[in-house]
Amino acid sequence: MIDFGDSSLTVRGDIGEAHATALDDIARAGTWLTGTERVAIAAEVRAAPHSTLSLERKNALSPYAVAGTHESNGPLSSDQIEAIHRITIDPARLSRRFFDESVAAWSTPERYVEMVGVTVRMVAIDTFCRAIGADSQPLPEPVDGDPSGVQPEGLTTGEAWVPMLSDEAMRAEGLSNTKSAGNVVRALSAVPAEVRGWGVLSAAHYVPNDKVAEPSWSNRALLRHEIEAVATRVSTFNECFY
């Protein structure tokens, strides 16, 4: 459970619990990445807005117009850091070229997907803290251990840049209980643990996944249409077509 005591707001307990769960999970070995690599990814999410090179690329007409490499002192290479920074601070201009180069940097699509899952969880946690005027949560200490290397059954290719589980495989993995899961739910499904990790945070920050399709469902202070209005505002700001 996380205490947001430096914010003047009273924060729902489920949000603190979800953040604590996410940070604990990030510290541990995942499916393809070690705890050390995952915590290093989290650190790069925080470094991205202060990286001169990444900011120059973000402000350039094309991110490929600015040459340079990132300083690499830890377990991540410059090209791996570049992928994390681009997703964190310049998400509107991710392209097929970006994906191909990032997968090359991360060795496999599955390792790339796991990196995306960790990156976006940190973006969500830090965005929430900034929004309520709280300090960022301390990064966790990496926990020793080996990645599980468990490859799910039922991956399909060709629907997106990343491989994704079929709807049937989503249900078999316990990631969905509907006939057709939305593509955004399937997007991280090459690494099912990252879908579960996303689900924990999303249920606290937004609404539980099994309630998303109910247009009036909300047990929050905001009415559902207000929640969706804020969602639309964010997605427009990020120029996210989806």
Next chain:
Amino acid sequence: MSSALEPGSDAIDPELLAYADAVLNGSPTDRAAAQEALRTSRGDAAVVDAAGVIANFSQMNRIADAAGIALDAPTQMFAEQLIDDGGYRNFASAENTEPIGTAKRIAGRGLRRVAPTALRAQSAIAARFKRSRD
């Protein structure tokens, strides 16, 4: 805490959107001022809810765009006119979703006509069910 908006209203508090804008693109001073305005208008819980939604969609947008997914087909059929009107095809990530053909566009127009009534009916039934359960 009283709500500025009653159930059934489809208005959006300007303080709510101003807070989202300040979190996404404002200075710390802007964020603090927008937070206080929303807090005064709607209370702590609404600010926390809004912060959660902003965090969630900051996450979801990046998942969608880093994975290169297409818009789900039923949503696209329903939203194609909105996509055109809003100029959303200009977003770089629109490249991941092929435009739909004429037949689906026509079907989408029909869906959009009946959808508001269907959604209101669904909401009313859900609200009645919730009241009877409470």
